[in-house]
Amino acid sequence: MRDHEYVPKSKFGKWFNDRLPLLSLASHLTDYPTPKNLNYWWTFGGILTFCLIIQIVTGLTLAMHYIAHADLAFESVEHIMRDVNYGWLIRYVHANGASMFFLAVYIHIFRSLFYGSYKSPREIIWIIGIIIYLLMMASAFMGYVLPWGQMSFWGATVITNIFSAIPFVGEGIVTWLWGGYSVGDPTLTRFFTLHYLIPFLILGLVVLHIWALHIPGNNNPIGIDVKKPSKDTVPFHPYIVIKDGFALLMFTIVFAFFVFYAPNILGHADNYIEANPMVTPAHIVPEWYLLPFYAILRSVPDKLMGVVAMLSAIFVLAALPWLDTSKIRSAIFRPLYKQFYWILVIDVLILGYVGAMPAEGLYLLIARVATAYYFIHFLIILPVLGSKEKTIPLPLSITEPVLEDSSNSPTVKKNKI
Amino acid sequence: MKNIFKITYLTILLLAVTHQVKAAEKVELLKTDWSFKGLFGKFDRGSLQRGYQVYTEVCASCHSMKYLSYRNLSEKGGPEFSIEQAKAIAASFEVTDGPNDEGEMFERPAKLSDKFVMPYGNVKEAQAANGGAYPPDMSVLAKARSGGVDYIYSVLLGYEDPPSGVTLDDGVYYNKYMYGNNIKMSQPLYDGSVEYNDGTEATKEQMAKDVATFLMWAAEPHLETRHKMGFKAILYLIILTILVYFSMKKIWSRIESEV
Numbered sequence: 001m002r003d004h005e006y007v008p009k010s011k012f013g014k015w016f017n018d019r020l021p022l023l024s025l026a027s028h029l030t031d032y033p034t035p036k037n038l039n040y041w042w043t044f045g046g047i048l049t050f051c052l053i054i055q056i057v058t059g060l061t062l063a064m065h066y067i068a069h070a071d072l073a074f075e076s077v078e079h080i081m082r083d084v085n086y087g088w089l090i091r092y093v094h095a096n097g098a099s100m101f102f103l104a105v106y107i108h109i110f111r112s113l114f115y116g117s118y119k120s121p122r123e124i125i126w127i128i129g130i131i132i133y134l135l136m137m138a139s140a141f142m143g144y145v146l147p148w149g150q151m152s153f154w155g156a157t158v159i160t161n162i163f164s165a166i167p168f169v170g171e172g173i174v175t176w177l178w179g180g181y182s183v184g185d186p187t188l189t190r191f192f193t194l195h196y197l198i199p200f201l202i203l204g205l206v207v208l209h210i211w212a213l214h215i216p217g218n219n220n221p222i223g224i225d226v227k228k229p230s231k232d233t234v235p236f237h238p239y240i241v242i243k244d245g246f247a248l249l250m251f252t253i254v255f256a257f258f259v260f261y262a263p264n265i266l267g268h269a270d271n272y273i274e275a276n277p278m279v280t281p282a283h284i285v286p287e288w289y290l291l292p293f294y295a296i297l298r299s300v301p302d303k304l305m306g307v308v309a310m311l312s313a314i315f316v317l318a319a320l321p322w323l324d325t326s327k328i329r330s331a332i333f334r335p336l337y338k339q340f341y342w343i344l345v346i347d348v349l350i351l352g353y354v355g356a357m358p359a360e361g362l363y364l365l366i367a368r369v370a371t372a373y374y375f376i377h378f379l380i381i382l383p384v385l386g387s388k389e390k391t392i393p394l395p396l397s398i399t400e401p402v403l404e405d406s407s408n409s410p411t412v413k414k415n416k417i
Numbered sequence: 418m419k420n421i422f423k424i425t426y427l428t429i430l431l432l433a434v435t436h437q438v439k440a441a442e443k444v445e446l447l448k449t450d451w452s453f454k455g456l457f458g459k460f461d462r463g464s465l466q467r468g469y470q471v472y473t474e475v476c477a478s479c480h481s482m483k484y485l486s487y488r489n490l491s492e493k494g495g496p497e498f499s500i501e502q503a504k505a506i507a508a509s510f511e512v513t514d515g516p517n518d519e520g521e522m523f524e525r526p527a528k529l530s531d532k533f534v535m536p537y538g539n540v541k542e543a544q545a546a547n548g549g550a551y552p553p554d555m556s557v558l559a560k561a562r563s564g565g566v567d568y569i570y571s572v573l574l575g576y577e578d579p580p581s582g583v584t585l586d587d588g589v590y591y592n593k594y595m596y597g598n599n600i601k602m603s604q605p606l607y608d609g610s611v612e613y614n615d616g617t618e619a620t621k622e623q624m625a626k627d628v629a630t631f632l633m634w635a636a637e638p639h640l641e642t643r644h645k646m647g648f649k650a651i652l653y654l655i656i657l658t659i660l661v662y663f664s665m666k667k668i669w670s671r672i673e674s675e676v
Contacts, residue, residue: 036674078484078556081639088639089646234672242665249658256654260647261456264560272561272636273553282596 028214033233034240035220037398041111042218043247044104050248051101052206056199058094066146068192070185073148074274092263098140099266100255102289105133109317114341116329117219123321125212130318132205137290139198142191144287149271154284156183156191162297165304182277223330224394232398283358291355292348296374298359299367309371316378323378325386333392337385344377444594446564447571449626453633456648459641460634465496467613468631471624474611476555479547479602481535484556485635488529494641495634503529510534548588550601559629559636566629568594573625576604 006027008014017023065084067076080087109129112118118126141159145152160177164170179186217228226232234240258266266288270281286294296313300306316323331338347370354367452461469490472482487507490498498506508526512534515522527534537543544551553561562568575594579585585599592600606624613619634640669675 036672075484082484082489088643092643234674238668239672242661242668246658246661246665249654249661253651253654253658256647256651260643260650263643269561269563269565272557 030235030237031229032214032217032236033229034218034236035226035232035398036234036239037220037222037232038218038240038243039221040243040247041107041114042220043244044108044111046244047104047248047251048101048108049206050251051097051104052199052202054097055094055101056203058090058097059196059199061090062094063196066192068146068189070148070188070275073146073188077147089259092259096255096258096263096266098143099258099287099289100251101136102140104251105136106289109133110345113320113344114331114338115219115221116223116324116326116331118321119324119327119329120321121216122213122219125209126321127318128205128209128212130314132202132209134314135198135202135205137293139195139202140287140289142195142198144271145188145191146195147271148188148275150273150275150279150281151268151271151284153183153275153277154281155286156187158284159286160187162307162310165307167304184277219329220398221330221332222395222398223328223333224397226398285356288352288356291353292351293355295351295355295367296371298355299364299371309375313371313374316375320378320382324382326382326389326391327386328391328394333394334385334389335392336389340377340381340385344374347373347377446567446594447574448567449570449622451566451630451633453630453640456644458644460494460630462497463615463617464627464630465634466498467615467617467624468627468629468634469496469498470613471606471611471628472555472631475605475624476628477533478536479543479552480555481537481543481552482533482555482635483535484554485533486529487527487531487533489638491529492638495638496631500529507531548601552602555632555635557636559632561636566633569632570625570629572600573606573628574621 006024008017008023013023062080065076065080065087067073077091080091082088084090112126112129141155145156160174160183163177164174166173175181177187178184179190217226220226229235268285285291293310293313297306297310300309326334326337328334331341350366351370351374354363354370357363359367452459452464472480487503487510490496490506491500491503507529510527510531511524512527512531513522514525517523537546540551559566559569564571571594572592575592577591577593579591579598583591583598585591589599589601590603591598606621606628608620610621610624611619617623637643
């Protein structure tokens, strides 16, 4: 926490604040100087906090009625859907909440990529973010196993089998993870335990993520450093609070639409069939938010190398602050990077699409090209671009965006992306 | 920027085309108008009651519905039989209860609180009675098949003679809409299979529609509440969003910046 000149008004307030500076913290949070040119892509941090809280609250309620046992789990979910008061609502909010959480996190990540928010001095924020994202994937995957439907069971089988690719000890590790010789009751109970634990780890990391953010302050669409506080910034409350609130409400409308009118559209029909170890579904597909990585996994012919590729696809993100050698943060001033950025977005969408398709013929070919491009973007294009790209001159500050001698250089107003 | 839109457009086009090609390989499911689709979708009470009749008279001899209780039949948003009717329905089934004070299991007529009586004691027994195929439990069937109620409706009406060149094993039937076209259930519905109490003509199509509606309710008993609540929730959110929008404009007007 930075030095703060906040002094509580009351005597008791001062006494308390000297011992535990909660009031200073509250004052820091409300006064926190925020660049005033933040656009709506910046509202997803708040939206994600909301998603996490919704998942924890609905999750706790579900856990009161859910039974983590291979013979009873499916039935207990049906019990929640039918007999628990508003159980159907709580479960649909939780299930669709996971999808909404990922939708928001992908927008949040791609916003960072566009505006270079991962660059110095915000590397730690970025890396904590990647860890949160990893934990989210782990938690979502284990959560999907809990209803103990066919996709739960076979998804768990496929994903845990990934570890068998590790040389020598792989098989042993898989048996250890399962707590038996196949996915079964011990697997379910430990997944439930971990699914319960991870959200609280995420919560802790979110606190660190925000703490780390409050040291340098927010990046902004122009990507230049702002003096804080100054006429370039506004206090977090009420300006950013109301703006985040407005964006959050828009988001909840979309959320509510899924919950009330299409609650099962993002899931797979097979998960309403109780798990049966004797019957394998025709296609085993993970939830939509894991599809790009699933496509990368399957595009490599060798099992071990496929796993390495999939994990590298995530870890390469953690190295991004050092792979991107350009000193300019915002893509607004990087004409070439901007093009490559959009190609990457499309590449990831294609990966997601082919991840849902059977790994054969044209789909496999597309998956391979898209996987290769994904790595080329991060490992070759970004490092080279830093030195080769001719960037557009930066404005001096947010409020004085136009440079004297550049009639055609972009201004804040023209470039509200 | 223009290039980006071009690229995006082409990608979407490409994905749409591949999707179309893929969709063309699938058989188009039969469609009928369902009263429960849409923002204000509700079940057709008559259809649900008839659907229950088709279920008990035709399906229930093989297909269980283990997550439903007889009380559900009289609950709001369902077939809404009267309590007396639901009690009478329940009483027509025998359930095993116990042990009693002598330690014996005994048979008694079912009560509202009992789950639907299952046609077979266990999966093995069901398989043995049906040539090795397990007739799936129907409680959530309408959500457990891609295509949902349309798929169920189509399969019920999809029986036809196999195309020339296709030979079927004993006890296997040809169905245009079933995955793999082979089904071990013989055609369950013929015109007049049941005699509807309300006088509706029991055509194949009518019965298929009624029973599919009944299965949709069975899988999603709170569908009507969900639709009603959803409309209110979204309307509330929209109004609140508009109010917050204007508050935001007002607050941000204090400084020289756009929201």
